[in-house]
Structures are given as structure tokens and as C-alpha cells.
Amino acid sequence: MPRVFKVRKTRRELRDTVTLELDPTEGLPLTFQAGQFNMLYVFGVGEVPISISGNPMEPAPLTHTVRAVGAVSAAISGLKRQEVVGIRGPFGLGWPLEEALGKDVMIIAGGIGMAPLRPAVCQIMAQRERYGRVTLLVGARTPDDLLYSAELQKWRARFDLEVLVTVDSASNGWRGHVGVVTTLIAHARFEPAETVAMVCGPEVMMRFSVAELRRRGVESENIYLSMERNMKCAVGFCGHCQFGPTFVCKDGPVFNHSRIEPFLKVREV
Amino acid sequence: MASSQDATIVNAEHLQELLDVLGAEGFRLVGPRVRDGAIVYDDIRFVTELPVGWTDEQEAGRYQLKKRNDAAFFGYVVGPHSWKKYLFPPQTLLWKAQREGNAVRFVETPTDDAKFAFLGVRSCELHALAVQDKVFMDVDGAYRARRERLFIVAVNCGMAGRTCFCASMKTGPRATSGFDLALTEVLDDSRHYFVVEIGTPRGAEIMKNVPHAKAEASQSAEVERASQRAVSQMGRSMDAGDLKELLYRNYEHPRWDDVASRCLTCANCTLVCPTCFCSTVEDVTDLTGDHAERWRKWDSCFTMDFSHLHGGSIRGSTKARYRQWMTHKLATWWDQFGTSGCVGCGRCITWCPVGIDITAEVAAIRGSEKKDGKRND
Amino acid sequence: MEKETIDSLIAEHPFFKGLSDRYVKLIAGCGSNVRFNAGQYLCREGEEADRFYAIRHGKVGVEVFVPQRGPVTVQTVSEGELVGWSWLFPPYRWQFDARALEIVRATSFDGACLRKKCDEDPAMGYELMKRLAQVISHRLEATRLQLLDVYGPSSSRS
Numbered sequence: 001m002p003r004v005f006k007v008r009k010t011r012r013e014l015r016d017t018v019t020l021e022l023d024p025t026e027g028l029p030l031t032f033q034a035g036q037f038n039m040l041y042v043f044g045v046g047e048v049p050i051s052i053s054g055n056p057m058e059p060a061p062l063t064h065t066v067r068a069v070g071a072v073s074a075a076i077s078g079l080k081r082q083e084v085v086g087i088r089g090p091f092g093l094g095w096p097l098e099e100a101l102g103k104d105v106m107i108i109a110g111g112i113g114m115a116p117l118r119p120a121v122c123q124i125m126a127q128r129e130r131y132g133r134v135t136l137l138v139g140a141r142t143p144d145d146l147l148y149s150a151e152l153q154k155w156r157a158r159f160d161l162e163v164l165v166t167v168d169s170a171s172n173g174w175r176g177h178v179g180v181v182t183t184l185i186a187h188a189r190f191e192p193a194e195t196v197a198m199v200c201g202p203e204v205m206m207r208f209s210v211a212e213l214r215r216r217g218v219e220s221e222n223i224y225l226s227m228e229r230n231m232k233c234a235v236g237f238c239g240h241c242q243f244g245p246t247f248v249c250k251d252g253p254v255f256n257h258s259r260i261e262p263f264l265k266v267r268e269v
Numbered sequence: 270m271a272s273s274q275d276a277t278i279v280n281a282e283h284l285q286e287l288l289d290v291l292g293a294e295g296f297r298l299v300g301p302r303v304r305d306g307a308i309v310y311d312d313i314r315f316v317t318e319l320p321v322g323w324t325d326e327q328e329a330g331r332y333q334l335k336k337r338n339d340a341a342f343f344g345y346v347v348g349p350h351s352w353k354k355y356l357f358p359p360q361t362l363l364w365k366a367q368r369e370g371n372a373v374r375f376v377e378t379p380t381d382d383a384k385f386a387f388l389g390v391r392s393c394e395l396h397a398l399a400v401q402d403k404v405f406m407d408v409d410g411a412y413r414a415r416r417e418r419l420f421i422v423a424v425n426c427g428m429a430g431r432t433c434f435c436a437s438m439k440t441g442p443r444a445t446s447g448f449d450l451a452l453t454e455v456l457d458d459s460r461h462y463f464v465v466e467i468g469t470p471r472g473a474e475i476m477k478n479v480p481h482a483k484a485e486a487s488q489s490a491e492v493e494r495a496s497q498r499a500v501s502q503m504g505r506s507m508d509a510g511d512l513k514e515l516l517y518r519n520y521e522h523p524r525w526d527d528v529a530s531r532c533l534t535c536a537n538c539t540l541v542c543p544t545c546f547c548s549t550v551e552d553v554t555d556l557t558g559d560h561a562e563r564w565r566k567w568d569s570c571f572t573m574d575f576s577h578l579h580g581g582s583i584r585g586s587t588k589a590r591y592r593q594w595m596t597h598k599l600a601t602w603w604d605q606f607g608t609s610g611c612v613g614c615g616r617c618i619t620w621c622p623v624g625i626d627i628t629a630e631v632a633a634i635r636g637s638e639k640k641d642g643k644r645n646d
Numbered sequence: 647m648e649k650e651t652i653d654s655l656i657a658e659h660p661f662f663k664g665l666s667d668r669y670v671k672l673i674a675g676c677g678s679n680v681r682f683n684a685g686q687y688l689c690r691e692g693e694e695a696d697r698f699y700a701i702r703h704g705k706v707g708v709e710v711f712v713p714q715r716g717p718v719t720v721q722t723v724s725e726g727e728l729v730g731w732s733w734l735f736p737p738y739r740w741q742f743d744a745r746a747l748e749i750v751r752a753t754s755f756d757g758a759c760l761r762k763k764c765d766e767d768p769a770m771g772y773e774l775m776k777r778l779a780q781v782i783s784h785r786l787e788a789t790r791l792q793l794l795d796v797y798g799p800s801s802s803r804s
Contacts, residue, residue, distance in 0.1 A: 239547030268589035
């Protein structure tokens with residue numbers, strides 16, 4: 001059953017994307033791991049899975065960045081302060097921040113894929129000394145579609161984090177990279193044998209990013225992807241989110257690439 | 270595990286006492302009945318309501334009831350219903366919600382106190398219950414409550430249908446465990462009785478108030494005889510050996526296109542299958558907009574909606590959806606739950622309007638590997 | 647610039663990796679170091695493509711001029727990468743504009759000079775061709791992905 005959360009603040013990120021900050025009306029704040037998701041319910045409209053995009057070390061307010069792509073997500077992005085939403089969760093397995101300790105970290109985010117990766121970046125930066133080289137590659141459709149651009153600039157200004165940004169299609173005045181995010185991998189400085197990669201974005205983008213990472217010598221078992229499928233129950237018994245033998249809701253959404261590689265190759269599986 | 274050595278005999282005319290005892294204990298008794306030209310599961314109080322003297326003739330895409338030339342109570346196999354509809358109902362109210370201004374209150378549906386007794390559960394269906402237990406017991410409190418209260422009177426098949434293949438799936442025909450009582454019907458010109466094997470202390474307790482006698486050796490032997498008869502009539506078989514590996518290495522087999530040219534994605538197979546468990550949720554409001562309900566309903570992987578993600582369905586083609594169903598049932602189910610999802614009941618073969626036969630599809634894929642002389646690794 | 651310096655710069659550049667010293671010397675003979683300030687064009691669409699550039703530092707925008715829109719950057723190329731292969735095929739004309747988006751240091755190679763050396767030494771020509779084919783292949787792969795428009799409807803589109 002959902003818990004009732006009230007909207008504390010909303011922030012328009014992009015034309016179709018909104019970030020909500022939420023507080024529970026009762027009980028303790030929801031604690032979570034980077035990469036997990038909640039099921040968000042809008043009264044009388046429906047329920048959808050949305051990644052948690054806040055800093056796991058500061059779980060209040062609960063933060064969700066939502067892109068309006070359907071009826072429910074459009075309703076969520078239309079919520080105003082003081083309105084309520086039902087939250088079930090957190091669900092799923094998150095990013096391998098433990099496995100990555102002591103290693104170089106390569107984070108590749110495409111489009112709205114930046115939202116589930118943001119908690120990982122926040123947590124890594126909060127314990128920066130426990131990781132090797134940290135690189136963040138961000139791809140978006142156009143410069144106007146760069147999610148969290150202000151925060152990206154802040155991160156980029158740090159001396160201990162490399163941030164490279166590219167857009168598929170440039171607008172006038174853009175003097176940054178133009179091209180798909182895979183082209184940035186060639187320009188990043190990292191040691192493939194020592195790297196754990198975390199990738200999130202449209203499935204095509206993830207597939208090609210993985211191919212490029214492997215071309216560079218990053219092993220399949222050191223690459224992690226966040227998959228997305230239709231979800232209803234979020235606990236592994238409605239059957240909707242099946243991806244081969246896995247349930248994306250509870251065996252994922254973050255998967256080790258070597259585990260799912262055979263199924264990534266099969267169309268419509 | 271019950272053995273026929275401790276079996277008892279109940280004469281046919283006393284079977285009604287078993288139903289009466291169960292009713293007196295507060296069980297809601299459900300069992301096979303004839304309705305709409307099929308043998309379905311429904312509420313039952315009297316032995317006379319059973320499909321006495323009926324049998325079913327099944328083939329791929331065909332189901333027909335026929336009168337028998339005797340008065341057997343259980344002279345048929347399985348029909349379009351499975352017992353899952355009582356433990357995992359086709360529609361369940363999960364919760365209600367009330368909106369008051371900006372506030373919302375959720376009200377959980379209390380677990381009901383339904384106490385079922387299933388009369389006439391076949392061995393394949395016992396296995397199906399065990400398969401669904403693995404899916405639901407730890408995550409669905411309502412399922413668990415009903416399942417724990419459930420009393421099972423199994424029936425050993427004395428015949429097999431043309432679409433049955435429990436023998437090759439190792440799920441029958443003889444019920445070996447998972448029941449409170451197991452009945453084997455013995456009927457010929459001179460006698461009509463049931464050999465009763467007791468599976469649990471609860472079963473023994475119930476039997477105390479039903480007239481019975483200790484079974485003689487020749488009577489107990491009927492159990493095995495019935496089973497042999499069923500095995501010899503088994504209509505189909507599945508080479509289940511390394512099914513998981515076989516299907517995992519054949520995701521791109523051309524046979525999938527072949528079956529896709531026949532499949533209508535009508536979802537019949539998922540509806541009649543006793544292990545299919547997929548469901549969806551529906552959020553509804555009343556006209557005021559202040560009262561909402563969430564319902565859980567049966568769903569099928571054959572619909573376009575099932576795998577819909579913004580922008581389109583992951584499995585848009587018939588081929589992908591049929592492949593999903595069959596590889597889930599026979600292969601990925603092993604990795605998910607440690608068993609096969611198929612119990613060899615044959616319902617999907619019987620109730621497919623175009624007669625697609627899961628055993629034939631497997632045989633075709635296996636056969637092509639043998640023909641090529643190599644595995645499709 | 648000393649030829650030796652160009653030799654070592656070529657040997658360092660990923661495009662020439664694995665070439666024998668002899669080939670490096672031959673190729674260096676056609677090369678010279680160049681520098682562009684931010685905003686300067688490396689080449690213009692339609693001009694004679696008598697050279698190509700191995701970028702050593704800085705970012706270059708591959709541009710198309712679109713009436714009413716102005717110059718549109720379709721891809722960027724930076725250090726370790728190559729700009730230009732039209733010097734290989736008739737009519738030997740640049741197909742795009744390329745502009746330095748910041749200070750760019752590159753090694754420029756005379757197209758006619760290299761073509762002549764490749765004709766004289768086909769084995770060396772083959773080595774160059776293999777490398778060029780790979781550059782074009784990667785560029786095409788990336789372009790196809792851009793075309794896919796995977797991120798969906800844009801915020802900037804009304």
C-alpha cells in the first residue's frame with residue numbers, strides 16, 4: 001500500500017521534465033540506495049516507476065525527476081506544492097558503489113538517464129577519497145535538454161572529477177562537443193582494467209556505449225546498466241517487467257552486463 | 270508420503286458423507302461440475318452434482334463432452350478451469366483510497382477468511398499448486414492465508430486425455446504428495462468404491478467421520494493399476510530433458526516465425542494454464558473523483574499492452590510474444606523459481622483455437638538440432 | 647619545424663600508431679605543423695581538398711551552413727582524431743566547413759604529396775587506407791546513432 005507524501009517543492013528542469021521534492025505526511029523519510037526506484041501513484045490516475053534522483057546520504061526531501069511521457073507522468077509533473085502523491089518503495093538493486101571502491105569510475109548518462117545516476121555521483125563525491133579517477137560523460141539531444149546543467153557545471157568545476165558533455169544536435173552558440181556520447185569515451189582518461197562503468201540512458205545508447213567501453217578494454221563484468229521495463233507490482237510477481245529470466249524490478253534495474261549480455265542481443269525479448 | 274498400504278475404502282454411496290463432513294467443518298467445497306458444455310470448477314454440495322457418467326474428449330483445439338456407459342464420478346481429466354482462480358482470483362480489490370482536499374487516505378482490504386476444500390484435484394494440478402506457491406506464498410498475504418487453510422481431496426486419474434503429458438513431465442498421473450486425501454475410483458459391474466490414501470493428519474481427522482474400511486491388498490493395488498492405465502493412454506509426451514538449455518540457445522530459431530504465423534495471440538493458453546500468474550493493476554475512480562480503488566486482475570503476456578513502455582511495446586510481434594510465453598513456461602521459470610512452469614496438463618493444447626501444441630513446438634526445435642547434427646550454440 | 651619533431655608528433659598521434667619508422671619518415675615529409683585560433687576555418691565547403699589534418703590539441707566543429715539557420719555544427723572532432731578525407735577521391739573538394747572552436751594545433755598533410763607517395767609505395771598506401779577506412783567507419787557509426795535521435799522529443803522544439 002502506498003505511503004502518502006506531500007510535495008514540498010517543484011522545479012522545472014526542462015520543458016518536459018520536472019523535479020519534485022517530497023516529504024512523508026507520516027513516519028520517517030524514505031531511505032534508499034543509489035539506483036533504486038519508487039512506484040509513484042497519482043490519485044485516480046495511476047502508478048508508474050520513477051528512479052530516485054536525490055542524494056542517498058540526505059534522504060529528505062525525497063527527490064524524483066520526472067519526464068512527462070504518458071498520462072501518469074504528465075500528471076506527476078503537473079503536481080503543485082502541498083499536493084500529495086502515493087509512494088511505494090524503494091525497490092530494486094542499485095549501483096555497485098561498493099564494488100567500485102578503490103577503482104576508477106566511469107559514469108555515462110544519456111538524456112533522462114542522468115536522473116538515476118545522480119544519486120551515484122552524489123554519493124561518490126561525498127566519499128571521493130575512496131575512489132580512483134572519476135569521469136562523468138553526459139549526452140543529451142540538444143543543449144536545452146541537458147539535465148541538471150547548473151549542477152553539471154558545478155561538478156565540472158571540481159578538480160577531482162572529469163565531466164564531459166556532448167549533444168546530438170547543436171544550437172547556435174554551442175561550442176562544446178557535438179556527437180553521440182560514445183564519442184566522448186575516446187577522450188576520457190581512465191584505466192580500462194581498473195574501471196567500473198555505470199551506464200544509463202535509452203537502450204540503444206547503452207548498447208553502443210557498452211560496445212565502445214569493451215573496445216577500450218573494460219571487461220563486461222565491470223560494466224553496469226540500468227534497464228527499464230513495464231512495471232506494475234514492482235516486487236516480482238505480476239510478470240510485466242521480465243527480461244529473459246530476470247525481473248527488472250527485483251533482479252535489477254541495475255544489472256551487471258555479463259549477466260544480461262545474452263539477452264541484450266536478442267530482439268524483442 | 271501416503272502409501273496405498275495404509276489405504277482405506279469408502280463405498281461410492283458414502284462419498285457424500287465426506288462432502289458433508291467438510292461442509293460441517295466450515296469449508297467452502299468446490300469441485301467439477303458440468304456447465305456450458307464443459308467440466309468446470311464451481312461450488313458443490315452433493316455428489317450428484319459431480320459430472321457423473323460424463324467424460325471429455327480432447328485434442329488440439331477440440332473439447333467435447335461425451336456420455337460414458339458407466340456412472341463414474343471422475344471419469345474425465347481437466348477442463349478449462351484451474352484451481353488458481355480460487356487462490357489467485359481473476360479480480361481482487363487491493364485497496365481503496367479516499368481524497369479529502371489535498372489529503373489522501375489509503376484503506377487496505379482486509380484478508381478474507383475464505384476456507385476452501387478442493388474436491389477432485391489431479392496430480393498435475395497438485396504440481397501446479399506447488400508451482401504457484403513458489404510465486405505467491407512470500408509476496409501475497411491473501412494467497413498465503415487461503416493456501417494454508419486449503420483442504421485438498423485429490424483424485425488419481427484412471428485415464429488420460431489425448432492432450433495429457435504429465436507422465437513425461439514427471440507430474441503424474443499418480444498423486445504422491447501435497448494432498449490431505451487422495452481418492453482412486455474403482456468401478457466395474459459389481460462394485461463402485463474409492464481407495465482413500467491419507468496425506469496429512471488433517472485428512473485423517475476428517476476421515477474419522479466418514480464410513481470406511483481398511484483396504485485389502487487387492488483393493489490397494491487398484492491405485493497402481495489406475496495409474497498404469499492412465500500412463501498407457503497418455504496422449505502426448507514432452508522430451509523435457511534439458512529443455513532450459515535447449516530453449517536458451519534457440520531464441521533465434523526459425524520455428525518461432527512458423528508458430529507466429531499460426532498464433533492469434535488470443536491469450537486462451539494463459540487463461541487456462543494452471544501456473545500462469547501474470548497480473549495487472551487497474552486504478553479506478555468513481556464519478557466524484559474522490560474515491561479510488563486499485564484492482565489486481567489477471568493479465569496475459571500475449572497482449573500488446575503487457576510490455577508497453579513509452580513509445581511502444583517491447584514485444585510488438587506475435588513471434589516475440591509467443592516466444593516469451595513458451596520460453597518463460599519451459600526455460601526461464603527454472604531460473605526464477607527452481608522448477609518448470611509446465612505441469613503437462615495439456616489445457617493449452619486443447620483450448621488453443623488453432624491447435625498449437627507446445628510439445629510439438631519443442632519437438633520441432635529439438636528435431637532440427639538433431640537433423641543438423643549440431644547444437645545451435 | 648624540424649622534420650624530426652614532425653616525425654615524433656606523427657608517431658604519437660593515434661592515427662599513425664603501428665606504422666613502421668620508414669613510413670613515418672615518408673609521411674612526415676608531407677607534413678607541417680599548423681595552428682588555428684578560435685573561430686578560424688580549417689577548410690571551407692567546396693574548396694580544393696589538398697590536405698587533411700591530424701588534430702593534436704583543441705576542438706574542431708564540422709559545420710554545414712544552412713540558409714536562415716547559419717552555420718550548424720553537426721559533429722566535433724578533437725585531439726587524436728582526423729579531419730578530412732576528401733583529398734583521397736576526385737573531385738578532391740571539401741564537403742564541409744571545419745572551424746576551430748578553440749585554439750587548435752594540428753599537423754597538416756599535403757594531399758597530392760601523400761597520394762604520390764602512396765602510388766609509389768602501395769604497401770604504405772594500404773596501411774594508410776586501412777586507418778582511414780576505420781576513421782570513416784567510426785564516424786559513420788556515430789553519425790547513425792545521432793540520426794536515431796534516441797532521446798526523443800526535444801525541449802528546444804516547440
